[in-house]
Amino acid sequence: MNGRTTRMGARLLGSALLLAATFSATATMAGPRMLVDVNTLQVIEHEDAFQRWYPASLTKLMTAYTVFRAVKAGEITLDSPVTMSKHAAAEPPSKMYFKPGQRMTLDSALKIILVKSANDVSVAIAESISGSEPAFVERMNAEARRIGMSSSRFINPNGLPGKGQYTTARDLAVLAVTLKREFPQYASYFALEGFTTGKKQYPNFNMLIGRFDGADGMKTGFICASGFNQVSSATRNGRSVVSVVLGSESLGARADISAGMLQKGLTGRPGNVPTLGQLRPYGETRDVVADISQEICSKHAAKVRSEGRDEAGRQKLASPYIHELDRPLRFVFAGLLGGGDTAKPDGVETVASNGVGDIANVPVPIPRPTF
16 A cells, blocks of 8 residues: 555545534534524524424523512512422422422522522413413413414423423523513523522522633423423623524533634624524424434433533533633522521432532432423
8 A cells, every 4th residue: 555545545534534523513412502692683694493392491491480570460479478389399300309388589589590490480380370280371372472472382480391281492582582672671581500409509500601712501401302402591781692402412401602703603693593583483393392312312312411420520621712710609598588498309310519610519410300
């Protein structure tokens, strides 16, 4: 074999490796996604934006929006008590395990559902505002229709899976942009690094908060059927963008993809692109709710996710735009009125969450609804 043949072979091998890497990156980003400028409403990037998807705990963004509308209408205040009912306390994890009759302020309840993604507290909020969970869900759907979420339907306030519950990347972008534009006074709820009950600390599942420059929200969610999902937002130099990433393969993947999209939105020039209102529905399967359970909750997928952690159990991230914290996480208070903390493990392994290197020290999700 002569030198020219060797060099040609090396070039072919290099091309093949580059192609494989490109395919791998594309496969990782194969789920629906969307990137929108909050101020101009320009759709900077989109893929399968109208494909119906199980919302998982991204549902809690709709719950929060419905709460804010009730506060605006004077029906309730952030200091109003939220009481845990027997029905709410019976919700599956993720949850706080508060006992029936225990109370917290609406302010604390919002912090808990947006950071811990507690399903029991979400139902307690719904009952405290509308008298019953079904009445609140009806209100959620009415609000969704009002703001233009044309392909979304909710059956509960927490995102636990069930027939008839779905949304799209496009609709979630509409919701996120509406939250930021209509209720800027509540932006801090979506940017919390964590909360404490006074006895236990709960870090945010969103690994961009405090670690991506300008990150200021919003919510993560996971169930087997929809994979690892994330709605993110960031602001720099007066420019604000929102990204939606659905169907990622892991906690780290959704953070990496979200960071890349946000960076693109904050630094690029979108050019001649449609706005949210101009984007027309597309996709042959858009009216069928996708279910990727077999890909996400298989033994192989669990093995791949375990390999995505270092020896200390911390999530390994690939994005150059996500940096480690050089300080402890900042926790705000969100606990019961009168004190008390009945929280107990709910199938989520935890890693210590203070000190330098906190980028990966967040709960490790075991596939079960919903965070």
